[in-house]
Amino acid sequence: MELDPDASGHGPEPLIAVSGLKKAFEDVVAVDGISFSVERGEIYGFLGPNGAGKTTTINILTGLSRPDSGAISVAGLDCSGNPKAAQHMIGVVPDESNLYPELSGFDNLCFCASLYGMRRRERQERAEELLRAFGLEQAAGRRFAGYSRGMKRKLTIAAGIIHRPPILFLDEPTTGIDVASARQIRQLIADLNSTGTTVFLTTHYIEEAERLCRRIAFIVRGRIARVDTVENLMRDTEGRHVVRFSFRGDAGRVCERIEAALPGLRCSRVPDGVRVESADPVRVGPVVRLLEDDGLEVTEARKIYPSLEEVFVSITGIEAGLMKQEKERNRGGGGS
Amino acid sequence: MKTWIAFWGILAKDVRSYYLKPPNISWGLLFPLVWTTMFFVRSGLGIDSLPDLLPGLVALSILFGTTSVLSVTVTFEKKGRSFERLLLAPISLQLLMLAKTSGAILFGTVNAFVPVAVAAFLTDLSAVNWFVLIPAATLIAVSSTFLGLFIAVSVKEVFEAQTFSNFFRFPMIFLCGLFFPVASLPPLLRPLSYMLPLTYGADILRGSISGRNTMPLGLDFVVLAGFCAVLFLVTLGNINRKWIT
Ligand SMILES: Nc1ncnc2c1ncn2[C@@H]1O[C@H](COP(=O)(O)OP(=O)(O)OP(=O)(O)O)[C@@H](O)[C@H]1O
Numbered sequence A: 001m002e003l004d005p006d007a008s009g010h011g012p013e014p015l016i017a018v019s020g021l022k023k024a025f026e027d028v029v030a031v032d033g034i035s036f037s038v039e040r041g042e043i044y045g046f047l048g049p050n051g052a053g054k055t056t057t058i059n060i061l062t063g064l065s066r067p068d069s070g071a072i073s074v075a076g077l078d079c080s081g082n083p084k085a086a087q088h089m090i091g092v093v094p095d096e097s098n099l100y101p102e103l104s105g106f107d108n109l110c111f112c113a114s115l116y117g118m119r120r121r122e123r124q125e126r127a128e129e130l131l132r133a134f135g136l137e138q139a140a141g142r143r144f145a146g147y148s149r150g151m152k153r154k155l156t157i158a159a160g161i162i163h164r165p166p167i168l169f170l171d172e173p174t175t176g177i178d179v180a181s182a183r184q185i186r187q188l189i190a191d192l193n194s195t196g197t198t199v200f201l202t203t204h205y206i207e208e209a210e211r212l213c214r215r216i217a218f219i220v221r222g223r224i225a226r227v228d229t230v231e232n233l234m235r236d237t238e239g240r241h242v243v244r245f246s247f248r249g250d251a252g253r254v255c256e257r258i259e260a261a262l263p264g265l266r267c268s269r270v271p272d273g274v275r276v277e278s279a280d281p282v283r284v285g286p287v288v289r290l291l292e293d294d295g296l297e298v299t300e301a302r303k304i305y306p307s308l309e310e311v312f313v314s315i316t317g318i319e320a321g322l323m324k325q326e327k328e329r330n331r332g333g334g335g336s
Numbered sequence B: 001m002k003t004w005i006a007f008w009g010i011l012a013k014d015v016r017s018y019y020l021k022p023p024n025i026s027w028g029l030l031f032p033l034v035w036t037t038m039f040f041v042r043s044g045l046g047i048d049s050l051p052d053l054l055p056g057l058v059a060l061s062i063l064f065g066t067t068s069v070l071s072v073t074v075t076f077e078k079k080g081r082s083f084e085r086l087l088l089a090p091i092s093l094q095l096l097m098l099a100k101t102s103g104a105i106l107f108g109t110v111n112a113f114v115p116v117a118v119a120a121f122l123t124d125l126s127a128v129n130w131f132v133l134i135p136a137a138t139l140i141a142v143s144s145t146f147l148g149l150f151i152a153v154s155v156k157e158v159f160e161a162q163t164f165s166n167f168f169r170f171p172m173i174f175l176c177g178l179f180f181p182v183a184s185l186p187p188l189l190r191p192l193s194y195m196l197p198l199t200y201g202a203d204i205l206r207g208s209i210s211g212r213n214t215m216p217l218g219l220d221f222v223v224l225a226g227f228c229a230v231l232f233l234v235t236l237g238n239i240n241r242k243w244i245t
């Protein structure tokens, strides 16, 4: 994939460079030949719905999984043949806690520190420091199994940064936790980044990506639909007018008819309706008439204001709200 | 240096979390003791036959000490995802595997000397060749630990690990000459005996305790060490293939 030179960043050599990455599980192609690069010091966002291939990509980049094909280099180290080559440089916060349920918070952190070769004194000091930073001092001696979801998440993040890695992978760090904790975690990510940590973040929260990331990749069905800086992505919406029509009935090929009958309009299907885009203000009347003539019962026509969410919808054709709801439903059903 | 800190970290955690827990201690120690007492009572033998029983008992203690925990904990950690922590750590798979098995090897070796210590109170053990017994116990612990890991890598569920390891362990009690000589087995089963590492281990134990080994001890050691090497390499290959998917 060709990257827009403006979007590909400034540094001559990216910290993470991936090209033609492919991974299939039996009949599912989880990652379908993606290429991207992450610059030193940026927060790079992977934004996509369930099953887009976000976790699979992280697993490959962190050495938990082997790609079927493609080249990966992390900090100049070639990880294509040896998935473990760069593991000393990276910290990983998985989508679900992977700490030891039977150990206390403090022991979990000390154990993780030992895996990176930290000495006893250093381990204990660092563990205490992080427990303090995350407001978990009171729970330091309690078994991890008894932690609440938010506490588990915080400790998992602490474990991921215990060895002060220059590169941090975060897989949906704020999914399934309360608003205040999520805000705290976002602040923490921003703080880590400001002290030099390069962050690779997956999320399905558009606002989160918008607030934190310098660049965002939209990933859908194993492919990157678009990578750009937040400003560039937003620039797309300048001078565009979008109206969303909701209706009841079977839409059939209504979009083709709208585009044929009303030149200058671009139409795409969204759940329970269509989304109409134009360089000039959209005249609602003709569209409604056309829809009604098609036997559809129009219930609402709403102007959509420019937002990153809009950009995401127009590029991927996926309703952002839907993506979020589905995710939360999945979370609600599952365990910790 | 750094990798050895990781090695010790993993070993120490496993020993604390698993090997020193009451259920493990009881399963690893109690089963061989109960088994032998039963055997003892049934056969109507006297205390003076203890040196004949001791090799089997030692072998059994090692077998159960090494295999009752490892495969279960590895599958448990794989399912609970904490194993990912270890796979994310910047240590080689070989070292990770050695760290994970060291706890079991240590526990199995220590376990071997529990029946020996008990026997020391009941009978005269002055004829025992400790220079053969100790390395033999260690080598048996290594081979059965690797067998346990081989099982752990082959299965997905904890109950499968348990079932599968019993599938190996119980036949081995009969097939490896622990309590009945291999020669007394039906001829059809005998080739099977010689395909199991414990047969050679038990033979060394017999040689070191009562001098009644059936094969040359040097050959026993070589074959047992060969089993360890092959199991290690095969399991390493499996881990590489199955754990980094
Ligand atoms: N181990 C596996 N075996 C089989 N299929 C898998 C495996 N891991 C992932 N997949 C499939 O690959 C696709 C991508 O999955 P992945 O977990 O990477 O998505 P994701 O973007 O992280 O989604 P989510 O937002 O739900 O976490 C999905 O269709 C998933 O079912």
Ligand SMILES: [Mg+2]
Pocket: A054, A055, A056, A095, A171
């Ligand atoms: Mg995921």
